[in-house]
Amino acid sequence: MLTAYAENGHISKARQVFDEMPHRNIASWNAMITAYIRNGLRVNEAFELFCRMPERNSISHAAMITGFAQAGMMGEAWGLFSEMSEADREPVVANTIIVGCFKIGELEEAKRVFDGMRRRDVVSWSSMVDGYCKSGRIDEAKELFERMPERNVVSWTTLINGLLKFGAWAEGFVLLSRMRKETSIEVNSITLTAILDTCASLNRGEGIQVHGLVVSMGFESDAFLGNSIINMYCRAGCVNSARRMFDMMIKKNVVSWNTLLAGYIQNSSLEKAYALFSRVPHKDVVSWTTMIAGLSNNGRLEEAISLFREMEQKDDIAWTAIISGFVSNGDYERAFTWFIDMACEAIKPNSVTLSSVVCAAAGLANLNQGEQIHALVVKTEKEPDLSILNSLVSMYAKCGNIWDAYRIFTSIIEPNIVSMNSMITAFSQHGHVEEALELFRHMQEKGHEPNQVTFLGVLTACAHAGLVEEGKYHFASMKSSYFIEPGPDHYACMVDILGRAGQLKDAVDLIHSMPCEPHLGVWGALLSASRTHKDLYLAKVAAQHILDLEPNNATAYVVLSNMYADAKLTCNEEEVITVERAKRAAKIPGCSWIVV
DNA sequence: CTAGGGTTAG
DSSP states (O other), X not given: OHHHHHHTTXXXXXXXXXXXXXXXXXXXXXXXXXHHHHTTOOHHHHHHHHHHOSSOOHHHHHHHHHHHHHTTOHXXXXXXXXXXXXXXXXXXXXXXXXXXXXXXXXXXXXXXXXXXXXXXXXHHHHXXXXXXXXXXXXXXXXXXXXXXXXXXXXXXXXXXXXXXXXXXXXXXXXXXXXXXXXXXXXXXXXXXXXXXXXXXXXXXXXXXXXXXXXXXXXXXXXXXXXHHHHHHHHHTTOHHHHHHHHHHOSSOOXXXXXXXXXXXXXXXXXXXXXXXXXXXXXXXXXXXXXXXXXXXXXXXXXXXXXXXXXXXXXXXXXXXXXXXXXXXXXXXXXXXXXXXXXXXXXXXXXXXXXXXXXHHHHHXXXXXXXXXXXXXXXXXXXXOOHHHHHHHHHHHHHTTOHHHHHHHHHHOSSOOHHHHHHHHHHHHHTTOHHHHHHHHHHHHHTTOOOOHHHXXXXXXXXXXXXXXXXXXXXXXXXXHHHOOOOOHHHHHHHHHHHHHTTXXXXXXXXXXXXXXXXXXXXXXXXXXXXXXXXXXXXXXXXXXXXXXXXXXXXXXXXXXXXXXXXXXXXXXXXHHHHHHHHHHTSOOTTGGGTOO
């Protein structure tokens, strides 16, 4: 009766039976202790019984040690372990101790127990391999694995998974094929899940082969595996293959639908996503938020909002999808309105919500709002996400408080590339060129790989200080040292740098050499350089390109007319019309060498 | 009575 209740998880019933028992033997005490440990790891209640037992055997000890070890209470586990004889504790109880040691990071202790064992089984070895993998000590894991006297599917899976999670995926795949070639041990669904997961995040071609393996092993009816395959294809950009898998699956669940839905959205097939969404049989929050976020992130905010209104239980993620949509559309005011509505509905903002509204405050350059959100962050987040801290850095910088930005930056224990970029950009926007370049040097020394955003900050700094040679150097090193193709913004910066220094010819040549289409910023930089150096001819060319891109661009007209005025020419309507005409005539003199 | 894992949304 007691064990029947215990096995079904009815602990209080089991305890009732136990308490009412007229005669208890060791087995009934042990059963009750085991029940407490297996159901919710209630170590204290188990230990209380353990202490009250009139006599104990090795099973009592083993059960209690398992409880302590799984709860990470290794001191207590050790105490009982030392009371057991060699014969009773090996290998099972010792294995438990090994796992417990790894759990609390006591690698040396685990090794000592393992080395001291007289009888090791395959579990002892596999536990050691797993412990080393999870502690990042891959070499030791591999060495132990090679020394194993026998291996089973768990041993192989442990190391394969360990290698893949460690990032040594090539080695992981080699081990998988070795397993299949050298042994008759068959992979199971656990092995395959780990591999598919890795393939999905790495966009590895092996995913397709693993799919074949899943089918040939007869696992295609496993919904978990099927969903992983859908995910793998979606992440690799093969939505059609994902769709085929989806259609083939007999046991679809809501995750299968959601995964394919997300796949369509990530591969920008919004219409197909919409069609699929309408057919999802039992839509859950994820189905709704996936669709809402998909629309919102693709600038279709109004549709996203109307879907949001249809949603019954709106969670924080749904709200955040809309709010971040406003932020990326530059509609910061509405982002705030919605943020307040969210608070009124008593939905707690999460870290993405918070970093979005910090960005909104930055976009509005509204220090007051920014500080309020900052206070909220301090109040609600014990350890604010890096994304929040990074956006706070940008926010303070954009609101003019460069030293508050710096204070936040220095408080970040492990800054990432985004943190570095935010701070470099902040310095550079504020004209603190030395600091910006110093930070750039510092991050390179620390081994952080700069990206295109970093270089934009660096080039902006150079432009600010008129550092022509340094600017040229960094611009060149982008491609030669870091294999980053400069984008239009980088070119605009370089045109600015060259233009300010009066090297107009070089600036024009640079535009001519651009592999991408020059955008407004590039021509704007050229125009302002032409104005500074009073090159009316070049100014006209630049202005014309600006007006091609943006026919109502007032700046272009204003700059041109000022230059005419300075040159003691009249910039009347007629002159503007002339420019217009020239544009329509399609051939501006000199235009041919600028056209890309 | 011990060892390997788990898919989707911001």
